[in-house]
Structures are given as C-alpha cells and as structure tokens.
Amino acid sequence: MSYISYEDYEIYYEVFGEGEPLLMIHGNTASSKMLKEEAIYYSNYYKIILVDMIGHGKSKKIDVFPKDYWIANTKVLSKLCNKLKLNKINILGTSGGAILALNFAINRPEIVNKVIADSFIGEKLTIQEAQKIKEERQIAKRNGADKFWKYMHGEDWEKVVDTDSEMLINYAREFENNFKNKLYKISCPVLITGSLKDNLIRDIDKRLTSVAKQIKTSFTIFTSEGDHPLMLSKKEFYRNLVNKFLKVTLNR
Template structure:
C-alpha cells in the first residue's frame, strides 16, 4: 500500500505502467477507484498515478473538510508531485478533480505538462446545485445505486465522507465562491476542457452550458481546446470512455505550439 504523508496525514496512491507520468484526480464523494477501468488502459501508454485525497478512499480521514476544498486538494497534489520528483506530469481531473487539476496548473506550472479538465461547472459554483445539495445528498444516501457507489469508493464509513463533502461545498459557496485563487490568464500549461452535452448536472440548466462556461474560461486563459461529446452522462471521461481515451492520448502526445 503506497502512502504519502501530508501535514501528518497519510494519502494513498497507486501506480500502474511506465513512461511519462499521468496523474488522475477524482471528483467529490469519489476516490481513485472511479478510474480503476480506464487507469489500466492508460497504463499501456503512461505511468499512471491515482491519488485518494485526504478524507476519501483509502486515505486518512479528516473531522471536517475545509471550505476551500479543491485548492486544499491541489496543495496535496503539488506536495506529492514535488516529493516524488516526477518532473512535468500530465493531469486528468474529472468533475471536482478538474477544479483540482486547474488549481495545480495555476499554482505549480513547473510541475505540469498538459491538463485535461473534464465535466466541471466553470469558475464558480452552480447555484442551483448548491441550493438543493443537502436534500439531494440525503436522498442519494437512501438510493441503492448511490449507496453502492459510495461504499465501493470509501468503505463502511462512506456516510461520513459524503456528509463532510456536502458541508464543505455549502461552506465554500457561502465563504469563498470562486474555485481558483489565481487569474486564469496566468495558466501556462496547455489545457483541454471536456464534457458531455447530456451531462445530467448541467443539461437541465442550459443545453449549451459547457459551451458558455468553458468558452468564458478559455477567453481568459487565451489558449486551449474544448471538446464536448454528443452523448454520455457525468462524467464524460467514463461515460464516453473509449472515445475519451483516444482523445486524451492524442492531446497528451501532440507537439506543443512553438
């Protein structure tokens, strides 16, 4: 069992394959287990590293997750990358993990080659999601499918993990409101933003939600690409796994613009 110490707590991570490092960053209420299938596929090409953020999966638990959750998880990732001395890595963050990946690229561009940010809200929380999250999370805890997912991600204390995540999301919207500490115009690594036009979290709000939110971010960043799948749910990287795999490998192996 591979562990990395961060602020006195143990973070679990796993490695597969060899070659250029590819780090996979999981979303809220999930763990690195969400990548179990696609990680094996990536390991045919890359050295794949999957991390369980503190309070999730096989990592140590926290009594409370901080409101600035995605920045805190980025700090964990940066500390791991510096200690592991991996050089410049490729990152894929999905859902909440996409926010982490962008924060890593903003805060430590010397550690990052390219970034894929998949299936995320944009620069700030989705108000309609926050307004209903407490009720929806309580309903999910009684849903057999959701309960099975949470149990598979975290084990027997999954309910504590979910409740901590819900509390952090609500507190973040009240106290902070933005996902990134630095101006998006300072982002240096090449970035690809992906999503599904049928994503259940955003399609009810607007059929072109990703076009609008990603487009706004890209205008600030000044470089990068957007790719939206016509079908599939949340997250796109798993609901469109084979197409996403081909797209991502092409992106990571593409020569950087001169």
C-alpha cells in the same frame, strides 16, 4: 499501500505503468477506484499516478474538510510530486478533480505539461447550487447510490458524502471563484471537455467555455453523447481523445 502525509492529512496514492507521468484525479464523493479501469488502460502508454483526495477513498477520514479544499489538495499533490521526483506531469481530472487539476496548474506551472479537465462546474458554485447538491445526495442515498459510495469509501461512506456536502456549502459561502480569478496564469495546453447531456451540471457548455476563454492555450470539446462524467460514459471516445491530445503535446 502508499501514503503521503501533509499537515494532519494522510493521502493514499499508487503508481504504475511506464512512460510520461499522468496524474489522474477523481471527483467529489468518488475515489481513485472510479478511475481504476481507465488508469489500467492508460498505463499501457503512461506512468500513472492515482490519488484519493483529502478525506476520500483510502485517504485518512476526517471530520471536517479544509475550508479552501482545492488549494489544500494542491499542496498535498505538490508534495507528492516532489516525493516522486516528477519534473513534468500531465493531469487528467474529472468533475471536482478537474477543478483541482486547474488549480494545480495555476500554482505549480513549472511542472505541469498538459491538463485535461472533464465535466466540471466551471468557475463558480453558488450557495443555492451547493445546497441543491446536498439535497440531491440525500435522495441518492435512498436510490442506490449508497452502493457506489460504499465501494468508493468503505463502511464510513456516509460520513465522506456528508462532510463533502458541507464543504461545498461552506466553500460557496467563503469563495466566489473556484480558481481565485487566476485562470489567466495557466500557461500549459488545456483540453476542456463535457457532455451536453450532463445530468448534473446545468449549462455546462456556457460554464466551461467561460473557463476556456481565460486560458490562452485552451481547447474545448463538447459532445451531445454521454453523461456525467464524459470520460466514463463514453470511454472509447475519450481514450482516443486523450491519446491524440497528449501525443501532440509530447511529440510522440
């Protein structure tokens, strides 16, 4: 297993496949395991980099997530890209991973070729929304989600879920915008996607359209099929979408 250290964090990652680099980022309370099947598929065409975000999956478990969670993860990924000598990368992030992907494009524009941002909450997370997420996760623990989380994180899955929930509440209190109002700095092509039937994100089309309007080179695709996240609930549809989008960008 491969790890990279940053400050007090130990981050798990793995690399496989050949071709242009494609960094794939999971969502909150999930891990790279969630994306493994899709990563194996994409590895037929791209060099895949899978990571577990701070405190998730096989990364070192911590008692408190960093206050500015997305920026902290951006710094870790930046160090990882330097270590792997990646001069240009494409990024596919889903849910919280999409927020991280866009923040990375803001902060490391010189190495980001293309971003695909799927099924995320948009620019803002209110305190009320963060508290609701926490409450819904408590209910989900009793309704079978514990099996999913245990598979993602191991025996200490509940610590990950609870720590992430507290981070979201604290983040909503501290920051008004998931991107620090810097979306306009993104210069690479960005594909933003979502299901209109997403059961976790209310008004997803309005939220993501607002994000897209601030990125000059953005494209949006919404479908009335699928659920949360779109990339896993409509796999064949999404695979075709990603391949078509990246082939145009990469001139394949």
